[in-house]
Amino acid sequence: QSALTQPRSVSGSPGQSVTISCTGTSSDVGGYKYVSWYQQHPGKAPKLMIYDVSKRPSGVPDRFSGSKSGNTASLTISGLQAEDEADYYCCSYAGNYTLVFGGGTKLTVL
Amino acid sequence: QVQLQESGPGLVNPSGTLSLTCAVSGDSMTSNNWWTWVRQPPGKGLEWIGEMYHSGGSSYNPSLKSRVTISVDKSKNQFSLKLSSVTDADTAVYYCVRRSSGKNYFEYWGQGTLVTVSS
Numbered sequence: 001q002s003a004l005t006q007p008r009s010v011s012g013s014p015g016q017s018v019t020i021s022c023t024g025t026s027s028d029v030g031g032y033k034y035v036s037w038y039q040q041h042p043g044k045a046p047k048l049m050i051y052d053v054s055k056r057p058s059g060v061p062d063r064f065s066g067s068k069s070g071n072t073a074s075l076t077i078s079g080l081q082a083e084d085e086a087d088y089y090c091c092s093y094a095g096n097y098t099l100v101f102g103g104g105t106k107l108t109v110l
Numbered sequence: 111q112v113q114l115q116e117s118g119p120g121l122v123n124p125s126g127t128l129s130l131t132c133a134v135s136g137d138s139m140t141s142n143n144w145w146t147w148v149r150q151p152p153g154k155g156l157e158w159i160g161e162m163y164h165s166g167g168s169s170y171n172p173s174l175k176s177r178v179t180i181s182v183d184k185s186k187n188q189f190s191l192k193l194s195s196v197t198d199a200d201t202a203v204y205y206c207v208r209r210s211s212g213k214n215y216f217e218y219w220g221q222g223t224l225v226t227v228s229s
Binding site: 037089 | 123146154155156158169170171172173199205213214215216217219220221
């Protein structure tokens, strides 16, 4: 079970859109519709932002959206705001009742 | 309002056993949920450790399986993590998390507790 691959960092200016990728294999991301995304601010616990590839929990702004194509899932944040600056992690079901996280991406709002 | 709170020693000797407990409020250990542990080494990413269902079902990260035990105490409404033969690579913030059965994502997280492996 290897960690999913995410870019180490991405950046964007306020109002712009950014996309964070999460690449796995056919045994995890590509094999199931169970990708979730988490936002983590420094010193805080992760917060669920997207589940089941593209669904948003109640209270999460619709600026956050998710998608998947093949073995790669993506999180897109539109209309960037200063408070979006955080670390983002993807997570996928990996079969045999196991889950695997990505290595994390640091989002900087310029 | 579901709340989870980790507790346990913040310092563990190398080759020893790390033991943590997660107290759950606002929910019952016998509800239809999986009780999970996730860790995060300083400055690094999240790692799923494993989880347990109240009836005894469990699942562990293959890379840690030989060293991990997760248990549920229904009478105290808490669950626990034991990780044996620890090294400095096990130094991390440990989170307890609730995952609803049938849902492959994590909604409720504890605040996390830092455990350092050092002599």
